[in-house]
Every structure is written in structure tokens, then in C-alpha cells.
Amino acid sequence: MAFEFPIRVYWEDTDASGRVFHVNYLKFFERARTEWLRSLGIAQQNLREQTGGIFVVTSAQLEYLRQSRLDDQLIVTAKLQSAGRASLTIEQQALRINPEDPSQEPELICTGFIRIGWVNGTTMRPTRIPNHILEQFS
């Protein structure tokens, strides 16, 4: 089961093609990951103050399948794909709710595999993810 987070498309998200600017799905994925972490009790600003560590994105793979537009209602998901000692890979999707019939299966717009590494927030060096964080994912 993936975590689901609703995101509305605003003017700021669109470009002159009339669609959501491709870069912005990466923002949507970041918002959904943050809310997913928060739902597991992991608040990033607090974590940084307590442990000195932060998650940083180390790689991203995106596939753009369909379009979304102004006023669209999206569902953005996050799910742990794999966990290492110093990094996690998160599988994410942006799905579009059919505005004429919200009961229909949402349409898959964009998929992402995002790897995040745990680093010391000052030196930016990779570090082992603290156990109390890793335990939230099992």
C-alpha cells in the first residue's frame, strides 16, 4: 500500500504549453515524500536539529506518460521500494482524478524512482541512517 497525498494544480505549476511543467512533478514527489515521512513520525526540520542529519536526493528517474493541467486534482503516492544502510529508494506516482467522474480509476501521469541518502547536514557526507528512523519503515 502506497501513501497517498492530494495535490491541486495551480497556475505556478503550468507552462506555456498549457500543461504542468515537467520539472514540477519532481516538486510534487518531494511534497508527497515529506508528508509520507511526517506520517511515519519523521519531521525533517526537527530531525536536523536533533541528529544533525538530513535526507538529500541522490538520484531520480522520471517517466512522463500523460498530461495534467490547471485545476486538475492529482494524487501523489510514495512507497518504500528498498532500504540500504545510508539510502532509501522511494517509488512514486502522480495520478490524475477524472474531473467529470471522480469515481473512475485515476489516470497515471508520471512515475518516479527517487533515491534519498542520509547525510551529515554540515559536511554533506553520507552516514548510516539512524536506527530509530529505519525502524519506521518496517
Added chain:
Amino acid sequence: MAFEFPIRVYWEDTDASGRVFHVNYLKFFERARTEWLRSLGIAQQNLREQTGGIFVVTSAQLEYLRQSRLDDQLIVTAKLQSAGRASLTIEQQALRINPEDPSQEPELICTGFIRIGWVNGTTMRPTRIPNHILEQFS
């Protein structure tokens, strides 16, 4: 005489109306102010490391007069309007070069009056602008 900085309009700057998203002129003004400060020998990252202070925007007044679009070439200006002990007011304009005839007078797209205050970068409290910075403007 105002400082002039060229800015090209990219996909990221536009919205679904086909024009530059109104918010982004405030980004363009920030870029031009930064380059204007740099041209006066004021590098913000260095300043922060040396003095602990940073400039923050305390107010902004924007008038949107005309439109600009993808691929447009803009000139963004910055000029000191007034200087106080802890803040400066900068007058800025975004002008559009006529792509069919660049020798024509550029068209005024957006104007801004931006007040920036000098604050302690840790406490965010207003402080007197260091003299060696103020001297750059006279």
C-alpha cells in the same frame, strides 16, 4: 543610470496563459539586484560569512503593464531609489526587447519598488548596514 541585466524567458518562467507567470518578475528582480550588488563588489554569500548579515526583502510593490512570452529577451534594471540606515529601496524595471527589431526602444513590462533590509543572518533582527557596503552606493 540604472544597472542593466539581460534575462531570457524559458519554459519554467511561463504559465498556462502563454505568458510569463506574474510571480516570476519578482525572481527576475532578485537576480538583477544580486548582479547589481555583485557589480558593486558585494557578493552576498561572502558577506554573510564575513559579517553574519544578509539582505532580506521587507516590502515589494509591483505594477504589471504588458506581457512577455517564451523566448523573449528582457532587460532587467536596478537603481538605488533611497538609502536608510538599515534598509535600501531599489527601483526596478523589466523591459522587453522587440525580437523583430532589437534597435527599437524596449517595451516596459513590469516595474517594482523593492525595499531590502539588512539583518543579522541568525537572529533575523534589523541592523545598521555596514559602512563599507553603504559606501558602494555613493
Added chain:
Amino acid sequence: MAFEFPIRVYWEDTDASGRVFHVNYLKFFERARTEWLRSLGIAQQNLREQTGGIFVVTSAQLEYLRQSRLDDQLIVTAKLQSAGRASLTIEQQALRINPEDPSQEPELICTGFIRIGWVNGTTMRPTRIPNHILEQFS
């Protein structure tokens, strides 16, 4: 009574000073205006398809009073200040909920007066706001 819209601060909203980048309050105000219009039955994408008209921002006045940061929960308001034949002025505020005690009065972070004009979406010429839209505000 102002319309209220909750906005969470994500990494994308912050800058290297550790605070919300000043430009992004203008995005937050746009989101809240859009939701306020939607709450009045005014969906901008539909309107454009039906009337050929769109709202564009013609001026903005912003005052930055305090700071907000990553993970902060904001309330962004929208309220009609005045209505003309071809433009509306909207008064907006961004307020920060105290994370330690959400029952406390939220702190005022940023205020804005945003004037939006109704224009033909193709020619971008100002036009009278259709009556059925104006009626939503009274």
C-alpha cells in the same frame, strides 16, 4: 470574514537563508485566491473555456513582517477589498500557526494587496468582468 486556506512549507519554498523565499508568498497568495474563487463557484480553466476571459494580476503590494520556515503550517487568507468594472483588489495575509501551541493566535508573516484584472485570454485586453462572476462577490 476572510477565506482561509492552509499551506504547508516544503523544501521547494525555502532558500539558503533557511526561511521561505520572499517570492513564494506571492505563489501562496495565488493558490489561496484560486481556492477562494473556486469556493465561490469560479473555476478559472472552465471560465476561460466558456467566456474566453481570464484574471491576470495587474499590481501587487507585499509587506514582509516575520519569517516562516520548513515544515511550518501557514493559513493564507483572501478577502475582497474593492471591486471595479474590470478589476478586483484582494487583501491577503499569510499567518503562521505556532507549532508548539496551535491554539495560540497565528502570527502575521506577510500581507498583500493584489489587484486582478479581467482580460480577453487571447488579446489580453481589459474587459468588463461578466455579471455572473461579479455577483458571486456580493
Added chain:
Amino acid sequence: MAFEFPIRVYWEDTDASGRVFHVNYLKFFERARTEWLRSLGIAQQNLREQTGGIFVVTSAQLEYLRQSRLDDQLIVTAKLQSAGRASLTIEQQALRINPEDPSQEPELICTGFIRIGWVNGTTMRPTRIPNHILEQFS
């Protein structure tokens, strides 16, 4: 030989970690691709008006290797990796010039493989890239 485009890091590009927000490298890559296309005589706004077609990003793979910060000067490259009938794959890099010694080899910050497809700007359906465009790449 890759096309090279200089990009300066501004406040808008950074986040609360003090570094460039990971999403923004995808913007930098888009700017450099646009300038690369322009250098080959391909102006996207004109193309759209003439052919009705536009390039859209269909996939992106990003690797984040090192950090960049406010005021950094980057070189962003673009190079054709492979060309199909309806899509191109572009290899891109963001490199950081050493501010203390610009004569040193720039440091590799982020790499991307971006696939762009040629679509009908109205229907968004994939179409064969016009020959006069494909010829620019050989």
C-alpha cells in the same frame, strides 16, 4: 563536443539546506537544452507557430554527485546522445567552476539523460520530428 551554457546560482535556486534544491538542476538542464536548440537555429516558440509541434520531456534520469551553492557559477552542457524518429536523448551535465581558481577543472555536480519527444502541440500526440529539425543535429 558538448554545448556549454553558463548559469549562475541565485537565491531562488537554493533551499534551506544551503544548497541548490535538487529539482532546480532539471530547470538548468531545460535552459541549456533551449539555448543549445537555439544555437542550432531551433527557436521553440517560432517552431510551434510554424509547425504546430513542440518538444516535450518524456523521461529524465538524474544523478546528484556533489553540491552547489548561492553565487556559484555553473557550466551546464547538452549533447545529443541518440536520435530516433520521434524522440531525442540528450546527455547533460552541471559543472561547478572553482571560485578560488577558475582555471581548475570544473567539478561535476549533476548529470542527466533527458529524452524529449516531438508532439503535436494541440493533441499532444507523438509525431515524426520534421526533417529540417533532425538535419540540424548531424
